[in-house]
Amino acid sequence: MSDSAYRVETTPRLAQWRIENLASCTYRKSDPFKIGKWNWHLSVEKNRVLFVKLFPEISNLTRDNPPIASFIVRVVSSVGDRKSLTHPEIKDKVIKNNEDFVWAIEVPLTGKFIIDVEFLDLKTASPNGGEPCSIWAEGFTQTRSNAKAIESLGKMLTEGIHTDITINASDGTIGAHRAVLAARSPVFCSMFSHNLQEKELSTINISDMSIETCQAFLNYLYGIIKNEEFLMHRLALLHAADKYDISDLREACHESLLEDIGTKNVLDRLQHTSLYQLMKLKMSCIRYLVKFGKIYEIKDDFNTFLQNADRDLISEVFYEVLDAWKGF
Structure with missing residues (x-):
């Protein structure tokens, strides 16, 4: 099996693992991927049901200061009409090992699917015993x-x-x-x-x-x-x-x-990239929409965007869509 079968694609707050094929009884663990301060893994285990797990890599950092995570996990079928299952939002959960977040999915999944993890926040315990601190707020202290x-x-x-x-x-x-x-x-x-x-x-x-x-x-x-x-x-x-x-x-x-691109703001931010010539943000927004498949989740908003956006910007998005289709 190719190395790409274990690779997780990421943005600063989003991770996606594409599963091409999963046998009826099997276990698979992803390569490590970095979100925030920690290296993470996803794993899937298929028996009568499909178990999806998210956990940090074992390290001194994880033992001494485990992540306190808020996130949403989705499993999206990448064929046909892209049906998806969404786990209820996890809020401020301490995750130390591979048993701290387990999602048992009883709906049968066949063919290709995507495990999509959107990190809403990551916190660490305060050294003086106070409220946990968001790692994404530290840059402004x-x-x-x-x-x-x-x-x-x-x-x-x-x-x-x-x-x-x-x-x-x-x-x-x-x-x-x-x-x-x-x-x-x-x-x-x-x-x-x-x-x-x-x-x-x-x-x-x-x-x-x-x-x-x-x-x-x-x-x-x-x-x-x-x-x-x-x-x-x-x-x-x-x-x-x-x-x-x-x-x-x-x-x-x-x-x-760049840090918190999501479905609610990606199109608005994409418009601003042309106005202020923000190339990194432009490419990140387009990558989020196309490579991570979020364009399918906001079809109505995207149609409105097509009617009003800069023509050159629309062309760039479509070129990325065409390149993505070549990969399938």
């Missing part, structure tokens, strides 16, 4: 060495200490500091360096941003944005990064949008 300086900078913003510029958002105003804005954005620096309205009147009009989004934008520039706030406003922050030429914010948004 600040290092200890910068903590005091960032705290002081944030205090300047939140308490309005010596603010010298007023930002007029669409539904409110907020004070900020020219020096901080100019240091973070060449567009703002140019505004304050020339005799423009922003310099003369000490105001900036940002009518395409709500006060809530503007606050999130400033919180990012001052280094005090929280992960939840970033996730809530990241598409608007991407627009602001493009408008004010803030490359680190653009990259932070791009990397974050």
Whole structure:
């Protein structure tokens, strides 16, 4: 049997194992695949029923800090009309070994099928006994060495200490500091360096941003944005990064949008890839739709997308579909 029979394809939060053929009584275990900090395995065992298991590879990391996982598992028939079975969502389950998640499927499956695991969250136990922490939120925490300086900078913003510029958002105003804005954005620096309205009147009009989004934008520039706030406003922050030429914010948004592509957001994100030239996100969205077969799960939304999307973007998707069909 070829090595591909054991290979699991992945995105940062999705794993798919394609089973080409399974004898009436057999056991098969996948190659390891990495999601989050851990290497994982899937296994199938077929006797009277089909048992599907998901478990991390045994290691010191698994023993000392096992994953606390939230996920959805589906088994999808890859022939005909692609019928699927879905296990109820697993929420915050500690998984240490191959007996911690077992799904017994009594519906007979013949021919090719796909085991699809969508990881909704992965957490680790807090070292001080507090609430478990999501590993996907760690990238937005600040290092200890910068903590005091960032705290002081944030205090300047939140308490309005010596603010010298007023930002007029669409539904409110907020004070900020020219020096901080100019240091973070060449567009703002140019505004304050020339005799423009922003310099003369000490105001900036940002009518395409709500006060809530503007606050999130400033919180990012001052280094005090929280992960939840970033996730809530990241598409608007991407627009602001493009408008004010803030490359680190653009990259932070791009990397974050790559991490949680799903059926509810993939088409919207695909549209944004053309607007902001996000090549990695574009290829990840197309791969998610085509290689992982999600295009079949959102047929109505995809038809609407075809009627409104950029023609070049639609062509790229169809080229990927044609290449995928060649592989069958």
